Amino acid sequence: MNKIVAAVLACGMAITGSVAMAKEYKELRLAVDVPYEPFEFKAPDGTLTGFEIDLGNAVCAEMQVKCEWVIQAWDGIIPGLLARKYDAIFSSMSINEDRAKKVLFSEPYYNTPSSWFGPKASKSLDVASKEALKGKSIGVQRGTIQDKYVTDNFGSVADVKRYTTSDDLVLDLKGGRLDLVFLDYPVGETTIMKDDKFDAISDTIQLGDGVGVAMRKRDKALAEKFNKALKTVKENGTYDKIMKKYFSYSIKM
Numbered sequence: 494m495n496k497i498v499a500a501v502l503a504c505g506m507a508i509t510g511s512v513a514m515a516k517e518y519k520e521l522r523l524a525v526d527v528p529y530e531p532f533e534f535k536a537p538d539g540t541l542t543g544f545e546i547d548l549g550n551a552v553c554a555e556m557q558v559k560c561e562w563v564i565q566a567w568d569g570i571i572p573g574l575l576a577r578k579y580d581a582i583f584s585s586m587s588i589n590e591d592r593a594k595k596v597l598f599s600e601p602y603y604n605t606p607s608s609w610f611g612p613k614a615s616k617s618l619d620v621a622s623k624e625a626l627k628g629k630s631i632g633v634q635r636g637t638i639q640d641k642y643v644t645d646n647f648g649s650v651a652d653v654k655r656y657t658t659s660d661d662l663v664l665d666l667k668g669g670r671l672d673l674v675f676l677d678y679p680v681g682e683t684t685i686m687k688d689d690k691f692d693a694i695s696d697t698i699q700l701g702d703g704v705g706v707a708m709r710k711r712d713k714a715l716a717e718k719f720n721k722a723l724k725t726v727k728e729n730g731t732y733d734k735i736m737k738k739y740f741s742y743s744i745k746m
Contacts, residue, residue, distance in 0.1 A: 518718065520559045522579035523549055526567040528660050531683045531739045532585050544739040548602070549583045551731050555722040566657050568636045571595055574709060581708045581715065585677070587638040587701035597710045599719040601703025602727075603736075603744040607639050609695040610666070610681040611673040620673070620695045626651045632662040632674040638700045639675045659684065667691065679740065703746050 525545065528534040533543040541562050553560035563579045570582055574596065588598050609620045619625040627650040633640040635655035643653055654671060656662040663684045665671045674681070678697050685691045706719045726732045727745070736744060 518556070518558055518715065520561065521553065521556075521581060521715075522561045522563050523553075523581050523583040524563050524565045524570055524573060524579040525549075525582075525584040526570060526658075527564050528658060529585060529680060530659075531679055532677075544735060545583055545585060547735045547738070548726070548732065551726050551735065552583075552719065552722045555725050556718050567634060568657060570636075571707070574707060577709075580712075581706050581719070583706050585704050586707050588703055588705045589638060589641075589701050591641075592707070595710075596707040597712060597716050598705035598707055599716050600723065601705050601746045602723050602732075604699070604701075604703040604746050605744050606678045606697030606699050607642070607675060608678040608681055608693045608697045609673055609675050610685045610691060611694045612690060613692045613694075615673065616692065616694045618673075618694060623647060623650045626673075628652070629672040630654060630670070632656060632665055632671040634659050634662060634676060637676075639677070642698075642700055643675050679744070 525533045525541070527541065529543075531543055532545045533541065536542045541564075546562065549560065549562075565573050565578070567584075570584065570586075571592070573579060574582055582596070586592065586598075588601060592598075611618070623646075626647050630652045631643055631647065632654050633643050633656070635657060640653075640655060643651075647653070654665070656665070659676060659680055662671070662674055662676070666674050666685065667688060667690075673694070674685070678693065681693060686693065706716075706723075708715050708719075723732075732745065
């Protein structure tokens with residue numbers, strides 16, 4: 494009798510667990526670092542917009558879940574995920590080995606190159622040379638894949654300045670407080686190259702394995718849902734429509 498009761502209770506718990514799992518995905522909180530134009534930024538009326546906001550909303554609609562956007566500074570975005578402040582990070586997070594030790598990634602949904610930006614007079618600078626960058630003040634966004642690249646390659650010879658937001662980084666470049674910056678090419682194109690005194694001063698550099706949605710390691714079922722929804726919006730034309738709204742070139746993976 495005890496074995497039968499135990500079996501019934503175990504079955505009931507399994508069903509309850511399944512229901513709870515289903516309910517968990519009725520609503521999702523997605524973390525985003527703002528501003529990071531053109532991927533995520535605030536419109537003049539204060540609403541969130543950008544490539545990833547539009548794409549995230551389309552993916553949520555495909556998954557039939559209600560999504561809430563949670564603004565979180567980049568340097569605390571993974572700790573916030575692990576502390577359960579939100580369910581996933583949908584904010585241009587490049588997939589790399591170090592991050593994959595802490596979080597579970599979806600399949601990559603875009604990849605863009607990085608580039609060096611600075612005054613047009615700097616275009617002759619050899620940004621691959623430690624000697625050329627010796628003593629230069631270089632701006633990066635803290636905790637990004639660009640931060641790691643610059644720190645690893647030039648941290649011993651240059652003054653690497655780290656910023657919480659890309660907006661602050663751009664302001665200091667234009668204000669003459671930085672010699673160069675290194676960031677995602679689309680961000681530099683949208684924010685820096687609009688000023689005719691500044692330009693991309695290098696060829697683009699491909700870093701990492703693309704950008705993915707980041708989740709807690711245990712959330713494998715959620716990762717499967719994101720992968721399925723991302724695949725669908727890529728195949729039905731929704732992804733391309735959103736991409737063309739913000740870019741004149743393909744970032745699709």
